[in-house]
Amino acid sequence: SLPLFVAPLIDSAGLPQEADMDPLSLSGCVVEALTDNFAVRIRREILNQAKDSITMAEAEFDPSLQYSISKTVSLSPPQIVPFSYYTAAGLVTAEGSYSTYSNSVNNTISVIQPVTTGGTVSVGYSLTRALTTPIATLPDPNYQGDVYIRVVQPLLQGAGAVYNRSMIESARLSQKIAGLNLRNEVLTTVYNVENAYFELLFAREHVNVQRDALRLARNLYEENVVKQQAGVLCDLDIAQAKSAVATAENDLLLSEQTVQDDEDSLLHFLGRREFRATVGPVAFPDASESAVSFDRSYKLAREEGPTLSAAQAAIDQSDRKSV
Secondary structure, three states, rough: OOOOOOOOOOOOOOOOOHHHHOOOHHHHHHHHHHHHHHHHHHHHHHHHHHHHHHHHHHHHHOOEEEEEEEEEEEEEEOOEEEEEEEEOOEEEEEEEEOOOEEEEEEEEEEEEOOOOOOOOOOOEEEEEEEEEEEEOOOOOOOOEEEEEEEOOOOOOOOOOHHHHHHHHHHHHHHHHHHHHHHHHHOOOOOHHHHHHHHHHHHHHHHHHHHOOOOOOOHHHHHHHHHHHHOOOHHHHHHHHHHHHHHHHHHHHHHHHHHHHHHHHHHHHHHHOOOOOOOOOOOOOOOOOOOOOOOOHHHHHHHHHOOOHHHHHHHHHHHHHHHO
8 A cells, every 4th residue: 555645734633724714815915914014114104204304394494482581780889979068057069979770671572483595584572671770861760662673684604595495305305205115115015915825826726736636646556556466567667656656745745835835925924923823715816807018017117116216306305415
């Protein structure tokens, strides 16, 4: 009798049968991969950071509200001055000393708006309270208020909208590049999942072919054994049939190993790290035939290909930084 070296893909050791498992559709695999794939998630975070960099660059031109308060106190040294006064004897002239004390408080509130030309426009209000001892002016204390509009525009360094908006434009190009890289990563992930899915489908169908080949090789071997016993065939024919059975068993083992490798590859692209899980049944999805032309495919590759667009955006960004 011929020994059996090949075990079925799923035996009775507790593993679920394929027929009892939920089918795994190609669209479901793509959705799961795009949701859990680490490379895609990293590209999404990079895109979010690029969006934040635009907000930070535009914030340089947000208006600012400023308030300041200052206080100045001064005390002059004593001074000798002549003064006169009347007595019973008449007018008397004498000398005395006094010190001058001043207290000034200034409050200023302003709104400063940077403009893309490199300058600033400021609108503010200033209120000053002044107190002097001895009284120099009336009223004392006195209040002075001023409203002003100030425009500052550099003429050489830092002037021009191109220079001042370069950081914003560079940030927008960074967002564009990050979006194109995300798209490229998504397309690559979809391609890898589809390729792994169809490779697994082919490998499983190939196992069925190898099983049929093994069954035919065994039938031929059994027929040759009967013919040998009847004296029709020689021992060489039996040896060749037995060798064909061994070859078919080896091919089936290799096919089963390929199925397991393709299952692990599909699980890897789906983001599953537990390779002990068994992939459910897979099948060809319904697809409609579409006309394919080289010119249209080449045109779509140039216009829609994210890699080429990302490279062009990187060149534009370098030109912005060199301004």
